[in-house]
Amino acid sequence: MPRTARPRHRAALAALSTCVALGCGTGTPPQGDRPAPPPGAPTGSGYGVVTWASSAGRVGTAADGRSYRLIVRTSVGGSGLRVRLSNAYGDQPVTFGNVHAGRQRKGAALVPGSNRRLTFDGAASVTVPPGGIIYSDPLPGPVAAASKLAVSLHVVRAGGSLTGHWMAMQTSYTTEGDHAADESGARFGQRIGSWFYLDAVTVKPRRDTGAVAALGDSITDGWHSTTGLDRRWPDHLARRLSRAGDGTVEGVANEGIAGNRLLRDGPGQSGLNRLRRDVLSLPGVRTVFLFQGVNDIKAEPGATAAELIAGYRTLIDRAHAAGKCVVGATIGPYKGWPEWDPAGEAVRRKVNAFIRDGGAFDAVTDFDRVLRNPADPERIRPAFDGGDHLHPNDRGMRAMADAVDLKDLQCRG
Incomplete structure (x- = not known):
C-alpha cells in the first residue's frame, strides 16, 4: 500500500474507518510491534486442513459487548469445521460469549437453518489469553468448497490492542450486543472492511x-x-x-x-x-x-x-x-x-x-x-x-x- 493514499484510493480506505467510532479498529494499517509469543498451535491431523486464513496484526483498540459477523470463503471442502480465534496482538484476555458459523445468504443475512453454535472443549464461551490462539471443537456436518461462511462472534469482554486483519477486501458486519445466533442480518447495520479475531478455518477433507x-x-x-x-x-x-x-x-x-x-x-x-x-x-x-x-x-x-x-x-x-x-x-x-x-x-x-x-x-x-x-x-x-x-x-x-x-x-x- 502507498505510504500516502492517492485520492482515488481514499474512498476504499475510508470504508475501514467505520471501526473508529465502533471501537473495533483504527482504520490505519497495523504497525510492526511484536505480539506476545503465541503458545504452540495444534497442527495434527485431528485439526484437518486449512480452508481459509488471514494474517493477524494489531488493528486498533478492542471493545466490550460487540458482535461481529465475518464473511469468509472456503477453498477446500470437508466436514468437522473448526475456527481458530487469535489474540496474538492482545495485551489483555478476550472473552467470547457466543460463537456461531453459518452460510451467508445476502449481506449479513444467513441461509435459514444454517447458523450453528461452536463450542470450545464443550463450552459455549471461551477466554483467549494475551498472545494466544484457540481452536473450536469440530462442528458436525459437511462444508462445501468455495462457499461463503459467516462466522459470528460475540465479544463479552476485551481491552487493549485488537487482533485482526486490516485490509480484508470483503465486507463484514458488526453491531452492539449479542446477536451471533441471529440468522437475520437486521441488527448488523454497520459494515466493516476488516476481519477481527478470526484468523483460520479448517475442515477435514x-x-x-x-x-x-x-x-x-x-x-x-x-x-x-x-x-x-x-x-x-x-x-x-x-x-x-x-x-x-x-x-x-x-x-x-x-x-x-x-x-x-x-x-x-x-x-x-x-x-x-x-x-x-x-x-x-x-x-x-x-x-x-x-x-x-x-x-x-x-x-x-x-x-x-x-x-x-x-x-x-x-x-x-x-x-x-x-x-x-x-x-x-x-x-x-x-x-x-x-x-x-x-x-x-x-x-x-x-x-x-x-x-x-x-x-x-x-x-x-x-x-x-x-x-x-x-x-x-x-x-x-x-x-x-x-x-x-x-x-x-x-x-x-x-x-x-x-x-x-x-x-x-x-x-x-
Missing part, C-alpha cells in the same frame, strides 16, 4: 488432501482486486485447484499483509518473523508460496540484493526444517510507482535472477514474466495494471494464478 499457504504483501492480500468478489490471485488459484480435483492440494491460505516486507517489521511482522504463526502452524499446509520483496526494495533505505537473497535462504531453511516445500515467485515490475528508481530496479533484477536460477527454491513461478509489459519490461502490462503501476487488477490477478504450475504445489515433505 478427503484423505491425503493438503494446502498451500501464500506468504506475501498487498498484491497477495488483494489490493486493487474487486472487493467482495474473491478475485485475489490466491482465490483464483483455489478455483483452479478445486477444478483439478486430484485431492492432493486443494486448501489455500492467503497470508498476505499490505505493506509487508520479508526482512523487517513494518505493517505487520516481517515475513521471516511471522512464518511460524501465519504459515507453519496451519494444519495441512504442505507448500509455502513465497511472493515478497518489492516492499523491501522500495523502502528507505532499501534492501540490497544480497540481503534479500539471504532472507530467502533463511526462510527456505526454516520451511524445509518443518517438512514444507517452498515455491518462490519473481518480483513483478513497478516502474511508475512513486518509489521506483533505477537502483531499486537493479536490485529487483538481481533478486529475480536468483529466484529463477539460484536453485534454492523447490519450484519457481515467474510472476515478473506474466506481469511485465513486453514493450517496457520495467512496467506492468497496461491491461493488468490496477491503476498505480504496481498492483494488478482482476485480470492481472487471474493471470498470476493461471501461471502457477499446480504440480509444483504437491509437496509431500
Whole structure:
C-alpha cells in the first residue's frame, strides 16, 4: 500500500474507518510491534486442513459487548469445521460469549437453518489469553468448497490492542450486543472492511488432501482486486485447484499483509518473523508460496540484493526444517510507482535472477514474466495494471494464478 493514499484510493480506505467510532479498529494499517509469543498451535491431523486464513496484526483498540459477523470463503471442502480465534496482538484476555458459523445468504443475512453454535472443549464461551490462539471443537456436518461462511462472534469482554486483519477486501458486519445466533442480518447495520479475531478455518477433507499457504504483501492480500468478489490471485488459484480435483492440494491460505516486507517489521511482522504463526502452524499446509520483496526494495533505505537473497535462504531453511516445500515467485515490475528508481530496479533484477536460477527454491513461478509489459519490461502490462503501476487488477490477478504450475504445489515433505 502507498505510504500516502492517492485520492482515488481514499474512498476504499475510508470504508475501514467505520471501526473508529465502533471501537473495533483504527482504520490505519497495523504497525510492526511484536505480539506476545503465541503458545504452540495444534497442527495434527485431528485439526484437518486449512480452508481459509488471514494474517493477524494489531488493528486498533478492542471493545466490550460487540458482535461481529465475518464473511469468509472456503477453498477446500470437508466436514468437522473448526475456527481458530487469535489474540496474538492482545495485551489483555478476550472473552467470547457466543460463537456461531453459518452460510451467508445476502449481506449479513444467513441461509435459514444454517447458523450453528461452536463450542470450545464443550463450552459455549471461551477466554483467549494475551498472545494466544484457540481452536473450536469440530462442528458436525459437511462444508462445501468455495462457499461463503459467516462466522459470528460475540465479544463479552476485551481491552487493549485488537487482533485482526486490516485490509480484508470483503465486507463484514458488526453491531452492539449479542446477536451471533441471529440468522437475520437486521441488527448488523454497520459494515466493516476488516476481519477481527478470526484468523483460520479448517475442515477435514478427503484423505491425503493438503494446502498451500501464500506468504506475501498487498498484491497477495488483494489490493486493487474487486472487493467482495474473491478475485485475489490466491482465490483464483483455489478455483483452479478445486477444478483439478486430484485431492492432493486443494486448501489455500492467503497470508498476505499490505505493506509487508520479508526482512523487517513494518505493517505487520516481517515475513521471516511471522512464518511460524501465519504459515507453519496451519494444519495441512504442505507448500509455502513465497511472493515478497518489492516492499523491501522500495523502502528507505532499501534492501540490497544480497540481503534479500539471504532472507530467502533463511526462510527456505526454516520451511524445509518443518517438512514444507517452498515455491518462490519473481518480483513483478513497478516502474511508475512513486518509489521506483533505477537502483531499486537493479536490485529487483538481481533478486529475480536468483529466484529463477539460484536453485534454492523447490519450484519457481515467474510472476515478473506474466506481469511485465513486453514493450517496457520495467512496467506492468497496461491491461493488468490496477491503476498505480504496481498492483494488478482482476485480470492481472487471474493471470498470476493461471501461471502457477499446480504440480509444483504437491509437496509431500
